[in-house]
Amino acid sequence: MKNKKTSIYKAKAISGYPEWLPEYRVIELQWFDAIRSVFESYGYSSIETPSVEELDALMAKGASDKEIYTLARLQADEESKKDKSDARLALHFDLTVPLARYVSQHFNNLIFPFKRYQMQRVWRGERPQKGRFREFYQCDIDVINIDNLPLHFDAEMPRVMHEIYQKLNLPEKIQIRISNRKVLVGYLLGLGIAEDMIADVTRILDKIEKIGSDNVVKQLTDDLGLDTKLAEQSLALSKIRGGKAKELINAVKALGVNNDLLEQGLTELFFVLDNLSDLPDGDVIGDLSIVRGLDYYTGTILEAYIVSDTDFGAVGSGGRYEDLTGSFINKKMPGIGISIGLTRLFSWMVDGGHLEPQRFSSTDILVVQSSSESYEVSMQTANILRNRGFNVELFHSAVKIKKQLSYAEKKGIPYVWFPPFEGVDVHEVKDMKSRVQLVADPENYIF
Amino acid sequence: MKNKKTSIYKAKAISGYPEWLPEYRVIELQWFDAIRSVFESYGYSSIETPSVEELDALMAKGASDKEIYTLARLQADEESKKDKSDARLALHFDLTVPLARYVSQHFNNLIFPFKRYQMQRVWRGERPQKGRFREFYQCDIDVINIDNLPLHFDAEMPRVMHEIYQKLNLPEKIQIRISNRKVLVGYLLGLGIAEDMIADVTRILDKIEKIGSDNVVKQLTDDLGLDTKLAEQSLALSKIRGGKAKELINAVKALGVNNDLLEQGLTELFFVLDNLSDLPDGDVIGDLSIVRGLDYYTGTILEAYIVSDTDFGAVGSGGRYEDLTGSFINKKMPGIGISIGLTRLFSWMVDGGHLEPQRFSSTDILVVQSSSESYEVSMQTANILRNRGFNVELFHSAVKIKKQLSYAEKKGIPYVWFPPFEGVDVHEVKDMKSRVQLVADPENYIF
Numbered sequence: 098m099k100n101k102k103t104s105i106y107k108a109k110a111i112s113g114y115p116e117w118l119p120e121y122r123v124i125e126l127q128w129f130d131a132i133r134s135v136f137e138s139y140g141y142s143s144i145e146t147p148s149v150e151e152l153d154a155l156m157a158k159g160a161s162d163k164e165i166y167t168l169a170r171l172q173a174d175e176e177s178k179k180d181k182s183d184a185r186l187a188l189h190f191d192l193t194v195p196l197a198r199y200v201s202q203h204f205n206n207l208i209f210p211f212k213r214y215q216m217q218r219v220w221r222g223e224r225p226q227k228g229r230f231r232e233f234y235q236c237d238i239d240v241i242n243i244d245n246l247p248l249h250f251d252a253e254m255p256r257v258m259h260e261i262y263q264k265l266n267l268p269e270k271i272q273i274r275i276s277n278r279k280v281l282v283g284y285l286l287g288l289g290i291a292e293d294m295i296a297d298v299t300r301i302l303d304k305i306e307k308i309g310s311d312n313v314v315k316q317l318t319d320d321l322g323l324d325t326k327l328a329e330q331s332l333a334l335s336k337i338r339g340g341k342a343k344e345l346i347n348a349v350k351a352l353g354v355n356n357d358l359l360e361q362g363l364t365e366l367f368f369v370l371d372n373l374s375d376l377p378d379g380d381v382i383g384d385l386s387i388v389r390g391l392d393y394y395t396g397t398i399l400e401a402y403i404v405s406d407t408d409f410g411a412v413g414s415g416g417r418y419e420d421l422t423g424s425f426i427n428k429k430m431p432g433i434g435i436s437i438g439l440t441r442l443f444s445w446m447v448d449g450g451h452l453e454p455q456r457f458s459s460t461d462i463l464v465v466q467s468s469s470e471s472y473e474v475s476m477q478t479a480n481i482l483r484n485r486g487f488n489v490e491l492f493h494s495a496v497k498i499k500k501q502l503s504y505a506e507k508k509g510i511p512y513v514w515f516p517p518f519e520g521v522d523v524h525e526v527k528d529m530k531s532r533v534q535l536v537a538d539p540e541n542y543i544f
Numbered sequence: 545m546k547n548k549k550t551s552i553y554k555a556k557a558i559s560g561y562p563e564w565l566p567e568y569r570v571i572e573l574q575w576f577d578a579i580r581s582v583f584e585s586y587g588y589s590s591i592e593t594p595s596v597e598e599l600d601a602l603m604a605k606g607a608s609d610k611e612i613y614t615l616a617r618l619q620a621d622e623e624s625k626k627d628k629s630d631a632r633l634a635l636h637f638d639l640t641v642p643l644a645r646y647v648s649q650h651f652n653n654l655i656f657p658f659k660r661y662q663m664q665r666v667w668r669g670e671r672p673q674k675g676r677f678r679e680f681y682q683c684d685i686d687v688i689n690i691d692n693l694p695l696h697f698d699a700e701m702p703r704v705m706h707e708i709y710q711k712l713n714l715p716e717k718i719q720i721r722i723s724n725r726k727v728l729v730g731y732l733l734g735l736g737i738a739e740d741m742i743a744d745v746t747r748i749l750d751k752i753e754k755i756g757s758d759n760v761v762k763q764l765t766d767d768l769g770l771d772t773k774l775a776e777q778s779l780a781l782s783k784i785r786g787g788k789a790k791e792l793i794n795a796v797k798a799l800g801v802n803n804d805l806l807e808q809g810l811t812e813l814f815f816v817l818d819n820l821s822d823l824p825d826g827d828v829i830g831d832l833s834i835v836r837g838l839d840y841y842t843g844t845i846l847e848a849y850i851v852s853d854t855d856f857g858a859v860g861s862g863g864r865y866e867d868l869t870g871s872f873i874n875k876k877m878p879g880i881g882i883s884i885g886l887t888r889l890f891s892w893m894v895d896g897g898h899l900e901p902q903r904f905s906s907t908d909i910l911v912v913q914s915s916s917e918s919y920e921v922s923m924q925t926a927n928i929l930r931n932r933g934f935n936v937e938l939f940h941s942a943v944k945i946k947k948q949l950s951y952a953e954k955k956g957i958p959y960v961w962f963p964p965f966e967g968v969d970v971h972e973v974k975d976m977k978s979r980v981q982l983v984a985d986p987e988n989y990i991f
Contacts, residue, residue, distance in 0.1 A: 105604075105871060105872060105873070105874065106600055106601055106604035106871055106872060107872070108601065108644075108645045108646075108648035108649040108872045108873070109649060110649065111594060111596065111597075111598060111631070111633065114594035114595075114596060115594075116592070116593055116594055116646070117591075117592070118650060118653050118654075119589040119590070119591055119654070119660065122589070122590050122591055122592060123589070123590065125592075126590055137906050137907075137935045138930050138933075138934070138935050138936065139930070139935075139936070139937065140905060140907040140910075140935060140936065140937030141905075142566040142569070142570070142904065142905035142906070143566070143569050143570065143573055144564075144566055144569055145563070145564070145569060145572075146563055147558060147561035147562075147563055147679055148561075148595070148665060148667075148679060149558065149561060149679070150558075151558060152618075153553055154553055154555065157553035164617065164618070164619055165617075165618040165619065166615045166616065166617060166618070167615070167616050167617075167618050168613045168614070168615065168616075168635070168669070169613065169614050169615075169616060169669075170611065170612075170613060170614075170669035170670075170671075171599075171611070171612040171613070171614050171634065171669060172611055172612065172669065173669075184558070186558065187618065188615070197555075198555045199555075199563070201555035202555040202556060202557065203565060206565050207565075207566070208904055208951070208954050208955055210940060212905070212937075213566065218595060220595075222615070222616075222617035222618060222619065222620075223617075224617075232594055232595060232596070246940075247940040247941040249919075249938070249940040249941065250940060253938075372923075424553055425553060425554070425555045426555070457589065457655055458587060458588075458589035458659070459584050459589070460584075460587040463587075472696075476819075483585050483586070486585075487585070488584045488585050488586075488587060489585065489586070489587065490586065490587030490659075491696070491700075493657060493694040493696040493697060494694040494696065504655070507655050508655055
């Protein structure tokens with residue numbers, strides 16, 4: 098058989114495609130369950146879209162800058178290559194484009210406002226690079242409506258996000274930072290910056306964290322031709338953050354800029370922050386330095402950071418947009434959504450040693466097999482316990498009890514059950530932590 | 545704006561990629577939860593592998609006949625195309641090859657016997673074809689051990705499968721049919737068929753359902769040169785099915801063929817069927833016509849069918865194999881596994897009109913907003929109910945109550961909650977089914 102060795106393919110990880118051992122996967126599953134339960138507790142419905150979309154659909158939403166994986170059939174024959182009916186397929190790079198396509202396609206069968214959650218993998222066809230994921234989970238909620246969408250949801254989104262981070266039992270505080278694009282844009286317009294320059298100015302303002310204020314002023318003057326005073330004024334907003342909602346609004350007003358859009362943005366921002374004022378201090382703050390690069394955000398914008406490690410980047414984000422489905426149907430459909438970067442945050446926990454796996458499985462009880470004659474009573478006992486709702490493994494062979502106990506130990510199974518066997522006509526259960534072993538009845542023993 | 549119309553991409557379904565409306569997705573999620581809970585109740589641990597494997601890894605397990613999707617980076621530049629370090633990636637076509645790779649790669653970090661479950665999408669890069677899925681869910685459990693694996697698991701697998709079909713509340717009976725490759729192969733060897741012809745003979749025997757007994761005999765004689773009597777004897781086994789375990793074994797013995805492998809197979813099959821004899825009559829039967837085309841099965845084999853629609857094909861299957869990881873590491877690792885074709889079965893239910901969606905979401909309670917002044921009390925009420933574990937939607941604006949009730953109606957939300965508002969200083973709750981409205985306390989009302 099040894100000569101077969103040459104045909105052996107060495108199994109190895111693929112860069113950018115995370116995979117966990119069972120003891121970590123148990124925790125990842127708990128995370129999924131926790132996130133799902135919060136989403137559902139606010140009335141969001143699950144949808145799941147295919148992993149692929151037609152490439153044209155992805156491109157219609159302006160994905161030209163995204164790293165996309167396209168699919169090809171390995172066994173495609175010449176004939177089918179000519180078959181134009183098979184559109185070019187590509188893996189989705191986020192869950193927003195699929196949502197836009199889904200809402201457009203199923204428009205007549207949905208109830209609006211449409212509140213959906215979606216927890217799926219997305220793919221980025223990037224070159225392999227250390228620390229960069231090419232496949233990862235996003236957990237999104239969005240609410241989409243026809244023509245207009247109440248401000249209520251702008252406050253609900255950060256609250257949902259906050260509740261999720263609470264539920265994940267993280268060792269570090271996560272802070273949700275909120276701003277409003279109308280405040281930023283209105284402020285810049287009020288300063289006298291021309292409307293057609295706003296996109297360029299905000300693109301540069303978004304770099305403050307990376308390149309620093311001085312370089313931002315330099316780029317605003319050198320690249321865009323703003324005079325120095327105007328450039329410096331543009332930056333003023335980005336220094337306003339934290340405090341009570343009222344104080345934050347007053348700090349903006351103190352800058353002395355008058356603009357209708359700015360006023361509207363401040364009213365919206367106040368509503369949101371005020372609504373969230375019952376949450377612990379510092380968990381959710383107003384932060385006017387937030388820009389969110391994406392052009393399509395038009396109102397509330399938010400980002401979540403690990404407070405002790407902001408350099409790691411956002412572990413959640415979201416915002417309001419004026420029109421989700423513009424490229425698919427002729428309807429104005431505003432929405433607001435958040436996305437939680439589950440894989441990013443989870444891998445940060447794993448890499449930082451913040452997770453302490455306790456159990457290799459979710460098995461509660463191991464039922465031992467004393468001898469091959471006692472197989473049936475062991476099996477029945479396992480069934481009784483299982484019917485009571487416990488996760489139960491029946492040990493698979495009648496080896497020495499010591500070996501069976503050691504299996505339970507290794508897997509972190511908290512209880513071992515001993516059905517009656519020769520000489521002993523009662524059931525017993527052993528608590529693996531306290532080492533206490535007691536007579537017990539499988540029908541009603543309380544663990 | 546109308547002139548933008550030309551740029552609109554018409555959103556449409558992609559052939560072979562199923563997608564459900566929210567009211568069906570709720571049920572699909574219940575299925576996933578039910579399957580997962582059964583898997584866990586038998587002590588199987590979740591793992592999840594990436595959607596892709598290196599193409600070489602997929603091919604190492606002899607996937608040459610499988611329809612595979614390979615990935616390509618849309619934005620790959622010339623430089624990276626030359627970069628050989630980026631191995632060719634492909635979407636997995638089942639969950640068995642990924643398991644083999646996973647076990648080999650993480651061998652030193654796993655506890656054996658390794659019992660894992662995996663519920664993931666798989667892809668088949670087929671030409672679009674009506675009724676053929678190109679992306680679908682499989683729900684698998686396998687147990688893998690080093691060197692040998694107790695027969696206990698051969699009996700556990702069909703039991704797990706049976707319990708799952710029970711939990712899914714199917715309108716039609718599912719029957720699990722069990723055989724053993726050793727019985728089939730031993731019987732053919734005992735008839736005097738040469739070992740090197742067994743694969744060809746079983747491949748033809750596997751076609752009985754499709755082409756009928758006469759054509760099978762014809763192919764065995766014409767194509768393989770068996771004499772007619774031998775060809776007919778080969779078929780005798782396939783007529784034996786059902787009855788008690790003992791009867792089934794006796795029926796095989798009555799054929800008068802002696803062979804050690806056959807004996808061993810009968811002993812194994814008896815153990816499995818006898819172990820499952822507590823299940824309702826006809827839910828699990830011995831059926832010696834089962835062949836399972838896949839070469840790697842070596843012992844117990846099983847298939848599950850919708851009794852009223854066997855033509856639909858198997859909705860679950862599985863079996864025992866001698867060596868899972870042969871192409872990856874130099875260890876003998878036998879295993880047994882089952883796979884439930886969730887998407888196949890679910891779409892059969894949808895297409896057949898067997899599902900009656902009741903609710904568009906899992907929201908339990910809609911809290912109304914009587915006026916914009918009562919927003920805060922509505923929000924607090926929603927939070928109280930949510931903290932009690934209910935899924936609660938707060939209606940998003942203070943429109944007419946009639947409109948809010950109609951929203952609850954359309955979404956199938958069972959209860960509507962009225963917090964105090966002008967003139968009314970008590971909470972009330974309305975049962976949408978009975979239409980009864982009562983005074984209630986959000987802190988402790990029992991729904």
